[in-house]
Amino acid sequence: MTTTTMESHDPRLLSLEKCPTGIDGLDDITNGGLPRGRPTLVAGGPGCGKTLFGIEFVVRGILRYGEPGVILALEERAEDLSRNVRSLGYDLDALVESGRLVVDYVRVDPFEIEESGQYDLEGLFLRLGDAIDSVGAKRVSLDTLEVLFTTFKNPGLVRAELRRLFQWLKDREVTAVVTAERGEGALTRNGLEEYVSDCVILLDHRVRQQVLTRLLRVVKYRGSSHATNEFPFYIDDKGFHVLPITSAGLAHEVSSERISTGVPALDAMLQGGPHRGSSVLVTGSAGTGKTALLAHMAYASATRGERALYLSFEESPHQIVRNMKSVGLAIAPLIEQDLLRIVSARPTMHGLETHLALMHQTVEEFAPRMVLFDPVSNLSDVSNHADAKSMLIRLIDFLKERGTTAVLADLTARGNESTDVGISSLIDTWILLRDIESSGERNRGIFVLKSRGTAHSNQIREYLITDRGIQLRDVYAGPEGVLTGSARDAREATDRAELRIQRQSLERLRHDLAAKRQALEAQIEALRARFTAEESDLTLRIDQESIRLAELERDRRTMGARRGQAAPTDGPEENGGL
Amino acid sequence: MRPQDAQAEREPDDSNGRWVLKLYVAGQTARSIAALENLKAICENHLGGKYTIEVIDLAQNPRLARTDQIVAVPTLVLKLPEPMRKIVGDLSNQQRVIVGLRLDQKLTT
Numbered sequence: 131m132t133t134t135t136m137e138s139h140d141p142r143l144l145s146l147e148k149c150p151t152g153i154d155g156l157d158d159i160t161n162g163g164l165p166r167g168r169p170t171l172v173a174g175g176p177g178c179g180k181t182l183f184g185i186e187f188v189v190r191g192i193l194r195y196g197e198p199g200v201i202l203a204l205e206e207r208a209e210d211l212s213r214n215v216r217s218l219g220y221d222l223d224a225l226v227e228s229g230r231l232v233v234d235y236v237r238v239d240p241f242e243i244e245e246s247g248q249y250d251l252e253g254l255f256l257r258l259g260d261a262i263d264s265v266g267a268k269r270v271s272l273d274t275l276e277v278l279f280t281t282f283k284n285p286g287l288v289r290a291e292l293r294r295l296f297q298w299l300k301d302r303e304v305t306a307v308v309t310a311e312r313g314e315g316a317l318t319r320n321g322l323e324e325y326v327s328d329c330v331i332l333l334d335h336r337v338r339q340q341v342l343t344r345l346l347r348v349v350k351y352r353g354s355s356h357a358t359n360e361f362p363f364y365i366d367d368k369g370f371h372v373l374p375i376t377s378a379g380l381a382h383e384v385s386s387e388r389i390s391t392g393v394p395a396l397d398a399m400l401q402g403g404p405h406r407g408s409s410v411l412v413t414g415s416a417g418t419g420k421t422a423l424l425a426h427m428a429y430a431s432a433t434r435g436e437r438a439l440y441l442s443f444e445e446s447p448h449q450i451v452r453n454m455k456s457v458g459l460a461i462a463p464l465i466e467q468d469l470l471r472i473v474s475a476r477p478t479m480h481g482l483e484t485h486l487a488l489m490h491q492t493v494e495e496f497a498p499r500m501v502l503f504d505p506v507s508n509l510s511d512v513s514n515h516a517d518a519k520s521m522l523i524r525l526i527d528f529l530k531e532r533g534t535t536a537v538l539a540d541l542t543a544r545g546n547e548s549t550d551v552g553i554s555s556l557i558d559t560w561i562l563l564r565d566i567e568s569s570g571e572r573n574r575g576i577f578v579l580k581s582r583g584t585a586h587s588n589q590i591r592e593y594l595i596t597d598r599g600i601q602l603r604d605v606y607a608g609p610e611g612v613l614t615g616s617a618r619d620a621r622e623a624t625d626r627a628e629l630r631i632q633r634q635s636l637e638r639l640r641h642d643l644a645a646k647r648q649a650l651e652a653q654i655e656a657l658r659a660r661f662t663a664e665e666s667d668l669t670l671r672i673d674q675e676s677i678r679l680a681e682l683e684r685d686r687r688t689m690g691a692r693r694g695q696a697a698p699t700d701g702p703e704e705n706g707g708l
Numbered sequence: 709m710r711p712q713d714a715q716a717e718r719e720p721d722d723s724n725g726r727w728v729l730k731l732y733v734a735g736q737t738a739r740s741i742a743a744l745e746n747l748k749a750i751c752e753n754h755l756g757g758k759y760t761i762e763v764i765d766l767a768q769n770p771r772l773a774r775t776d777q778i779v780a781v782p783t784l785v786l787k788l789p790e791p792m793r794k795i796v797g798d799l800s801n802q803q804r805v806i807v808g809l810r811l812d813q814k815l816t817t
Binding site for chain 2: 242243260
């Protein structure tokens with residue numbers, strides 16, 4: 131019972147074995163690769179990369195998965211093919227010599243062929259079969275069979291033979307990539323999708339704003355789940371790369387380590403700085419000092435001995451070096467020590483995928499701990515916002531996976547708190563630079579709009595770019611609102627004056643109090659002196675009176691004694707005293 | 709029809725006027741046999757003894773298909789006189805074979 135449920139849980143996954151292509155990102159989109167032992171149709175217009183797709187599938191199969199392969203080329207000369215892919219670092223001749231690859235160039239020239247009577251394409255089958263057998267091929271690239279339709283005048287026959295070919299390939303259990311020209315209103319010009327129906331991949335390229343963008347979509351994948359979006363891809367000197375959002379995912383480890391921005395006051399606003407490996411967005415309108423802030427962060431990183439990669443889409447490296455010197459950052463020595471690298475590229479120079487390629491390559495090679503983009507908004511010049519956004523998502527995820535801090539500058543319209551490319555939701559820390567305009571002056575304010583995992587400051591600070599770097603000041607927040615610049619200076623001067631007056635009056639009061647106390651004490655002293663005088667006077671008189679009293683009593687007793695007998699007993703008086 | 713009996717049907721001739729033909733087939737099929745017979749008939753009619761036919765069976769040696777870029781079978785390849793021409797099919801359409809081998813031009817000269 132249990133096994134039955136297990137099997138019925140997802141029978142497709144159990145029955146469908148996949149053949150990894152080894153092409154960057156494609157195996158993520160297709161959840162593991164192409165259907166093994168079956169042909170896959172790759173359709174696209176001229177120059178969209180079909181041929182390269184087929185070659186990479188076979189060559190990576192040999193190099194990465196140890197599966198020998200056959201490349202049957204009906205359009206290009208074997209030598210041209212060999213030369214073209216050599217620029218991608220693939221040595222087809224060496225693979226052929228090592229007995230793991232057969233490249234068969236099938237040249238069919240309609241002008242030298244006459245038809246007379248019945249025929250079939252068994253010659254092609256025999257050639258292909260021989261090639262497969264000679265190396266034990268598991269993978270085959272057929273590029274492009276449609277040439278047969280122009281060579282032979284009987285399309286019905288070619289169709290029938292192709293149908294037979296695909297069945298034959300299945301019987302031989304080779305995984306094949308079959309390329310086909312894109313058709314008007316149909317997937318392929320000659321309807322090959324009718325015969326190759328297990329997996330269909332569409333390659334496209336579009337020119338937007340004079341720049342080429344390549345796109346890949348899995349149109350159909352029988353018996354398998356797959357991503358259905360269009361994914362930009364690019365072709366560089368390392369081959370074919372598809373960069374799906376899903377390939378990065380959200381599984382990266384997070385760090386709780388803080389890294390300094392190089393501006394101590396800003397670090398304080400962020401409880402020590404942004405987290406390592408997080409993404410920081412710096413937005414602001416033109417001239418708000420985004421580049422200066424990014425340069426500080428790059429400088430701080432490089433000074434810590436952590437490599438920083440500065441990707442500039444506006445200024446040349448020399449310009450940045452010079453400009454940063456004027457704000458007190460000597461970055462030239464850091465560049466010499468290879469701790470800082472500035473790469474400048476005009477966004478319109480390449481399509482998005484080429485930019486991605488450039489960035490990926492440089493990041494792989496230079497291995498920076500921090501990557502700065504100045505500004506990312508320029509990238510949407512070469513594409514639409516959705517493309518630029520999906521590219522940035524992938525880029526940020528790519529950097530997060532590596533634990534590399536990403537710092538992005540983005541130009542915004544004045545006062546606008548949404549970013550041009552709409553990437554704010556991807557961002558961990560968002561620092562906003564803002565113009566504050568008042569009393570005929572424009573000053574800069576900085577505040578932290580959000581910072582995930584941080585109890586960040588909610589204060590607006592004034593942002594000053596001085597020849598000793600960026601400095602933050604507390605803004606003047608008084609009854610008249612937030613004041614900056616000279617208005618703030620004026621206000622502060624007034625405040626200082628008021629304070630001085632206040633202090634003075636307080637001083638006076640204190641003085642008064644002291645004086646009063648002194649006066650009081652003097653009076654007390656005088657009174658005490660008078661009292662002392664009176665006291666001694668009185669004491670003297672009391673003594674004199676006492677003496678007189680004693681004398682009087684003695685006289686009375688003496689008189690009594692003289693009278694003799696009847697002396698009255700008036701005791702108390704006898705014992706008398708005062 | 710083995711490659712070794714694909715030798716000349718006639719004695720080789722040193723003259724420049726000799727037609728050198730290769731017939732590629734895949735196995736001893738009815739179509740292969742028909743093609744060879746049709747070819748022989750045409751050659752006899754138009755070239756007399758001045759031709760050689762080499763029959764190559766790709767089922768026996770598929771790699772030989774690469775040399776003359778064979779995809780369809782049967783394919784007749786006119787090696788000489790130049791320029792090279794290919795005629796695919798069982799050669800049942802005589803007129804097309806004659807045009808393909810430029811035998812019509814030969815007749816006018």
